[in-house]
Amino acid sequence: MVMIPPGHSRSPLAFSTWDDALDTMRQFVLGRLADETQPVEVLDENGRMQRRLPVILNLVPRPDNAYNPKAISVAIAPVAGSSHFSRHLGYLYDVVLEAAPALHMLAAAAAPTPVGCHGWIALHDIDESEVERGGLVFGLGERRPGDRLWSWCDWGEAWRVNRDAPFSRAEMLQVGYRIERIYLDIPLGRLLDELVYPYLNLPLPSEEHYAARRGRRPGRSRPSPTVRVAVTMDDSGAVVVAPAEPRSPVKRSRGQKARDAAALKDLEAWHLFRSVPHEYQGIRAVTRAVWGHDRVLVTDRAGLQIGSYRPLDGLLTLTDERVRLDAIQALRAHGIDAKAPAGIDRLDDYPDAIVDTTQVNDDPSDDGRRWSILLVRDEAPSSMLPKAGAYYPASGALTVYARPHIGPLTTLLRRHGIEPSSVEHAPPPQPIIERNARAEAYAAAQLGPFRVADNSFREDADRHNGIRPTSCRLTPRAIGLVPGAHQRWLNAEVAEKPAAPVPDYLLDIQRRALARVFNTRDVEDRTGPCRLCGTGCHGTPSGIAYCLICLTLADRGVLRDIGTDGPWTDATIWALRRLAEIEFAGPPSRSQLPTILLADPDLADQAMLCRFLIPRENLGIARPARRLRKWRDWIELAGLAPDAVRRSRGIETLAADGHRCRSMFERHVDDFFQQHRIAHEVEPHYPRHAVLNTTGLRADWLLADGTFVEALGMLDDDAYAAKVQRKLDLVEATGNRLVTVRPEDVGRLAELFAEWMA
Structure with missing residues (x-):
């Protein structure tokens, strides 16, 4: 292992741990505490004595991470026969990645040798007086500034392992310490570069590089604020001191002029x-239950939400201010005064803007609530709308960021029935300036129906202007598998030449991704070209071979639903119909898409490309022209469910054997039973029980040997989950057998039902 020397920092460097790594993290920490290794005592960043148990950890680049392809995983140090997936503990935070770009360079150069670093498990003494009283393993008075506690919760009978409290009270009493969390000891920034660059035989970056990281030119310190004056003498000989004329506008005034100029175009x-x-x-107007609360929504005939009404204060917020009078009439017809x-x-004189009452103040120095006024942009989600001002309900003050917007934004609030107590102009805080720059870049990118590229918001060179649509690199043969009218919606660059070699650590991730998507363990060690783009990758004996990028695009698609139809919609319809023809023998369910159960490479190529053209995400476009489609809408639009009946929670359709199923997911499972000749009864009754089943609970299926399937x-x-739990308790109480299937299991049904297959 290539080890990064410790940074000897007194400040702890944490990383994020998610639910999928809790078990691994628990076993690692409790196992290390059970060893004979003794903690060491050091002074922490607050000058307090802290106990630390040293550990060695592994840093692994994870380009398969859906949130950030530049993510780096923190894992347990490698042992024989293990993988970094089984050793995964969590991810470095983005702010750490920004301060340590050399980590990726080191990992690529060291591969296949793993990269390691030092760290420690932070421990605290247990408050014995609290333990004797039966309370927590520490007292409230023991918590001090700087503590980052996993264990800040009460442990009762309802305690379960969770990210906030992964260790129980009994476990911490057994090891004799209150377990805080795992920290890393990594040198960052220039210190890390001075270790990595010589290791790679590369010259260190210039002083200008580090100055650019700090956001200023080399050799220039930030000047202290001063007041420029002009000293003159009048006719009487008296000295006159007056403010001097500015030599050039300051940065803030230039920014204000730019905001005002843009605002004039808005008018x-x-x-x-x-x-x-x-x-x-x-x-x-309709009343709907959303997360257990009734909401009054304003919609059009097709169900497109235009606004919402809050009965408590009579506030009616709209995505299109032109419909206010019509919306008020609709509320009155609904029985609301x-x-x-x-x-x-x-x-x-109102603007094309939205009053968003759900946003919290972006300024971290102010914890007050505020409403944001967002300027509508076509085909942009609410998170990508620029903010033009803020209204503070507590004080009644309206702050506007550009002077030409003062009148229209004041009118907008008055149309909401609000008379601001004061209206002032002020420059936006820095977080809003950055958000608005991203929002304007998003609009300028003119993405159309294309999804935003996964790393568009994390470009080191240009954070604000690097937004671009998702694209792919395909060979002419692969592009030709899609009809000519639909090829443009792949947004593909023609791969005329072979791609550059892929690092070994990426090949390992590609191999696992291929095995997961095609549900196979038969992946060869040798590598060859990807069937779609030519990049080096692993394959199977049958000839299936795809690289990580193509597998990722098949998983996420290149398109998004923007609430406006066009030729791209025809491409999606073609893709759905083609999948139904070559892969599913009927309409696919969304849960089937992550897995491809085809052994013929030519058909697999088409199945991959079809997945490129199917939108997966619903970004919540701020003002779509139509209601954004759910999966059942796409299936109906493609004409793949002629016998379907629309229900509130899915499409009710007929399975291949004539059984009526309440969702596409159920139909897929039922068709699997029919295809593999597994005898099954639909909606059987569970056994009666005096407490757990007094209402005639039913399962989804009953197999021939008496096994229930859900x-x-x-x-x-919540209500559905509670009913499921009652069924689980019932099966346990009556001694029956139950097999549960979740959407993510559709690719492994043969594994789940192997013992019933002929």
Whole structure:
């Protein structure tokens, strides 16, 4: 292992641990504490004595990470026969990655040798007086500034392993310490470069490079604020001191002029926006339960949400201010006494903007609540709308960031029935300046129906202007597998030449990804070209071979639903119909897409490319032209479910054997039973039970040997999850057998039901 020397920093460097790594982390920490190794005592960053148990850890680049392809995993040090997946503990935070770009360089150069670093498990003494009283393993008074506690919770009978408290009270009493968490000891920034660059026989970056990292030119310190004056003498000989004329505008004034100039263009666009009537039809108000709370929504005839109403304060927020009077009429028809603001016919100088009441102040120095005023941009999600101002309900103050916006934004609040107590102009805080730069870059990128490239928001060279659509690199043969009219929606660059060699550590990840997508363990050690782009990768004896990039694009797609149809919609419809023809013998369920069960390489090529063209994500476009489609909408649009009946929680359709299924997920499982001749009864009754089954609970299927089967597709619904738990308790109490199937299991049904297959 190539070891990074310790940074000897008194400040702890933490990393994020998620639920999928909790068991591994627990076994590692408790195992190390059970060893005879003794903790050492050091002074922490607050000058307090702390006990630390030294550990050696492994740093692994993880380009397969869905959130950040530049992620680095923290793992247990390698042991024979293990993989970094089984040793995974968590991920370095993005702020650490920004301060340590040399880590990726070191990993690539050292491969296949792993890269290691030093760290420690932070420990604290147990408050014995609290233990004797039966309380926590530490007292409230023991918590001090600087503590980062995993164990800040109460341990009762309901305690379960979780990220906030992965270790139980009994476990910590057994080892004799209150376990805080694992920290890393890595030199960052220039210190790390001075270790890595000589190891790679590379010259160190220039002083200009480090100065650019710090955000200023080399040799220049930030000047102290001063006041420039001009000293003159009047006719009487008296000395006159007066402010001097500025030599050049300061940075803030230049930024303000740019914001004001952009705002003037908004005024022209808003005048045109108001002059065109809205096109919504059948506007109505509906009451819906959202996360256990009733909400009054304003929708059009097709169910597109236009706004929402808060009964407590009578606030009606809309995504299109032109429909306010129609929305008020719809609320009255719904039985709500909604009132129009006084003189609304004169409040006609409003902007094309949204009043967002859910946002928390972006300024970390101010913990107050505020409403954000967001400027609408076509085909952009709410998170990518620029902020034009803020309203503080507690004080009634409206702050506007560009002077031309003062009048329109004030009018917008008045149309909401709010009269600001004060209206002021002020430059936005730095976090909002950065957000607005990203939002404007997002709009300027003109992504259309393409998904944003996974690393667009993390470009080191240009954070704000590096936004680009997802694209792919394909050979002419691969592009030709898609009909000519749909090829442009692959957004593909023609791969005329072979790709550069792939690092060994990436090949290992590619191999695992291929095995997971095609549900096979038969992946060869040798490498060859990817069938779609030519990049080096592993393959199977049958000839299936795809690189990590192509597998990732098949998993995520290159398109997104922007709420506006066009030729790209036809490409998606073709892809769905082609998949139904070559792979699923019927309409696919969304849960089937992550796995490809095809052994023919030519058909697998088409199945991969079809997945490129199917939108997966719903970004919540701020103001779509139509309701964003759910999976069942796409299936119906493609004409793949002619016998389907739309239900509130899915598409009810017929399986191949004529059984009626309540969702596409259930139909897929039922078709699997039919295909493999597994006898099954639909919706059988569970055994009666005096406590657990007094209402006639039913399972999804009953197999010939008496085994019940449940397809669990909505576990995020509390009522559904509670009913499932009652069924699990019932099966345990009555001694029956139950097999549960989740959407992520659709690719391994043959494994789950191996003993029933002929």
